[in-house]
Amino acid sequence: MSVIVPGGTIGILGGGQLGRMTGMAARSLGYDVQVLDPDPDCPARAVASRTITARFDDADAAADLARDCDVVTLEIEQIGRPALEAVSGMAPLRPRAEAIFTVQDRIRQRSWLDTHGFPVGGYRAVMTADECADAVSVLGPSICKSPMGGYDGRGQRRVRTPDEAREAHESLGGGRVIVEQFLDLDLELSVLVARREDGAFAVYPPSVNHHVHGVLDWAICPGGLAAPLVQHAQQVAHAIADTMGIVGLLAVELFLTKDGRLLVNELAPRPHNTYHHSERGHSTSQFEQLVRAVCGLPLGEVASVVPAAIANLLGDLWVEGARPHFAEALTIPDVRLHLYGKASARPGRKMGHLSAIAPSAQEALDKVLEARRLLSPD
Ligand SMILES: Nc1ncnc2c1ncn2[C@@H]1O[C@H](COP(=O)(O)OP(=O)(O)O)[C@@H](O)[C@H]1O
Ligand SMILES: [Mg+2]
Numbered sequence: 001m002s003v004i005v006p007g008g009t010i011g012i013l014g015g016g017q018l019g020r021m022t023g024m025a026a027r028s029l030g031y032d033v034q035v036l037d038p039d040p041d042c043p044a045r046a047v048a049s050r051t052i053t054a055r056f057d058d059a060d061a062a063a064d065l066a067r068d069c070d071v072v073t074l075e076i077e078q079i080g081r082p083a084l085e086a087v088s089g090m091a092p093l094r095p096r097a098e099a100i101f102t103v104q105d106r107i108r109q110r111s112w113l114d115t116h117g118f119p120v121g122g123y124r125a126v127m128t129a130d131e132c133a134d135a136v137s138v139l140g141p142s143i144c145k146s147p148m149g150g151y152d153g154r155g156q157r158r159v160r161t162p163d164e165a166r167e168a169h170e171s172l173g174g175g176r177v178i179v180e181q182f183l184d185l186d187l188e189l190s191v192l193v194a195r196r197e198d199g200a201f202a203v204y205p206p207s208v209n210h211h212v213h214g215v216l217d218w219a220i221c222p223g224g225l226a227a228p229l230v231q232h233a234q235q236v237a238h239a240i241a242d243t244m245g246i247v248g249l250l251a252v253e254l255f256l257t258k259d260g261r262l263l264v265n266e267l268a269p270r271p272h273n274t275y276h277h278s279e280r281g282h283s284t285s286q287f288e289q290l291v292r293a294v295c296g297l298p299l300g301e302v303a304s305v306v307p308a309a310i311a312n313l314l315g316d317l318w319v320e321g322a323r324p325h326f327a328e329a330l331t332i333p334d335v336r337l338h339l340y341g342k343a344s345a346r347p348g349r350k351m352g353h354l355s356a357i358a359p360s361a362q363e364a365l366d367k368v369l370e371a372r373r374l375l376s377p378d
Contacts (some may be wrong), residue, residue, distance in 0.1 A: 001198045003296035004028030004070045004090065011069030011091065011290065013062065013083075013353045014076035015051060017340035017350065018271045021279075022075060023047035025287035031295070036065045040178040043340045044075075053077060057088040066090035073248055073294045075270050078106040078149055094197070095269045102244065103267050106147040106178045108300065113264055115129040116243055118236060120256070121252030121263050122181035132169035133162035135179040144168040145283070153214015158182065184258045186267070187257065190274040191237035193250045194289045194299050201241065202299040203234045204282065206254075207274045208361075215348065218311045218368065219274040220361040221281055222304050232262055240267065249290050251275065272348070276338070277364075280355045281308025304355045309364035311372045313352040318345030322377035329375035332367050334358060 004010075008025050012019045015037030023033040023044050029104045034050040035042065045051045050068070054061030057080030066072050066087040073094050086096035093100075102112050107125045114120055124135040136142050136159055144165065146155035157168035169177055188211060192204040208223030209216055226235075237252040244250065251272030253265040279285040284292070284300025292299055317324045326337060339352035354375075356367035 001196070001296050004031075005295070006297070008032070008070040009034060010294070011035070011065045011072035012044065012048075013056070013065070013072065013074035013079050015044035015048070015088070016037065016075055017043050017342075017352075018075035018125070019044035020047055020340060021276075021338075022271060022287045022290055023193075025285060026291045029288065029291055031291065034065060034068060036061060041343055043342060046341055056080060057083055060084045062086045063090055066093075066316055071294050073270075073290060074100065077269055091371060092294075093194060095250075096245065097328055098248065098294060099244045101245055102266070103269050104148065106123065106145055106150070106266070108147075108273055109177060109267055110178060110180075112171065113240070113267075116193045116240075118240060119261065119263050121183050121257075121265075124179045126169070126177050126179055127175065129166040129169040129174070132165045132177055132179060136160075136165035137162045139179060139181040141182040142143050143182055143335070145180060146172050146376070147176050152216075152350070153211075156214060168346040183255055186256045186260075187227070187234060188217075189221075189254050189256065190272060191243040191252045191254065192234050192272060192275045192278070192286055193237050193242045193246070193252065194286075194293045194302070195246045195248070196293050196299065197247045198296075199242070200299060202302045203238050203285075204278065204286075204302045205304050206230055206233045206276065209253075209274045212300075214311055215350075216273045216312055218365060219277060220307070220309045220365050221275075221277050222307060224361060228263065229256070236264065238264065240264070248294050249286060249361060267346070273353075276310045276353055277308035277355055278302075279338075280310075280336070281306050281364075282358050307359065307361040307364050308355065308357045309361060309368050310353045310355045311365075311368035313339075313346070313372065313375070315345035315349035315351050316347045317376060318351065319328060319347060324375045324377055326375065331374070332345065332356070332371040335367055335371040336358075
């Protein structure tokens with residue numbers, strides 16, 4: 001296994017907040033960082049020694065990034081295949097192109113999970129409005145999702161009837177759509193797995209996550225889940241990462257249904273919003289762990305050291321020139337503010353998060369929610 005020791009250069013495809021925080025961790029460990037992102041003012045620019053401004057399907061730009069790097073990883077999976085292959089020809093790409101390609105399309109990802117025997121909810125891949133309507137008449141109330149490019153609940157439509165399914169198919173732009181049965185959820189959780197090229201791995205304890213309108217609102221760890229459920233979720237997540245041959249991180253989003261089924265919702269081959277509390281509650285943050293995993297260093301400890309919580313800060317807090325009351329939020333003991341350095345705030349855009357630690361996850365959550373309330377301009 002090739003080890004990239006501190007002093008080396010890590011390339012990151014994507015310069016959003018995940019790239020920025022990965023870059024900070026890489027810098028702490030003594031690595032140089034270069035990023036590629038279409039936005040010249042991307043959040044990771046502040047920590048990168050070189051920022052290449054290019055689209056994610058620009059194979060020449062991707063090769064240009066890789067040429068200067070000892071290893072390349074990513075913080076967003078929507079990278080064109082030719083660009084992934086151009087990187088692979090120049091430097092180790094971790095995770096490898098094939099795994100990213102499988103994950104980046106919801107239909108490919110779901111059928112991969114299904115054919116490999118991982119538990120998923122009812123779904124159908126459709127092409128036409130008629131097929132979409134048929135799927136809903138079989139599955140019942142469902143969510144229609146665009147296969148590519150959706151995040152934070154974007155590119156999704158909830159439907160109850162075949163007629164609504166037709167409309168949803170059209171409003172999603174037609175063509176390939178995945179229809180997923182709407183599940184009655186007890187809770188949502190995620191499990192982060194770090195895996196090295198030689199198969200060494202570390203599985204974080206599950207995070208319990210709360211979404212509002214399809215966007216993560218808060219996350220806590222530990223989540224107060226029964227031990228057998230924790231074990232089951234960790235086993236499933238590790239088996240997926242192993243089968244897929246992930247080198248780096250794999251975040252596995254899971255649903256626990258009211259009738260007690262543990263189902264895989266979706267995968268992300270990179271750091272994940274739901275594990276931002278790992279910077280507070282674990283001796284190894286997800287960002288440091290990614291650096292360790294892709295560089296072939298020993299993986300860090302992942303047991304929970306102290307209960308931790310995060311709450312997301314969306315652009316809505318900034319609307320109409322409002323200035324959030326940062327100083328007030330920071331009066332809450334053990335609360336930290338994490339801002340991503342995004343110049344323009346739009347409603348729904350992730351601008352930052354608050355984190356806290358406390359003797360229990362509930363108290364940590366109370367702290368971040370109270371801090372967010374204090375921060376709110378109204
Ligand atoms: N089949 C489903 N049944 C119930 N809720 C769902 C289903 N699919 C998605 N959701 C809800 O929408 C959220 C976002 O959906 P997800 O597929 O994870 O897309 P995204 O890429 O936007 O995170 C989920 O975290 C969950 O709260
Ligand atoms: Mg999701």
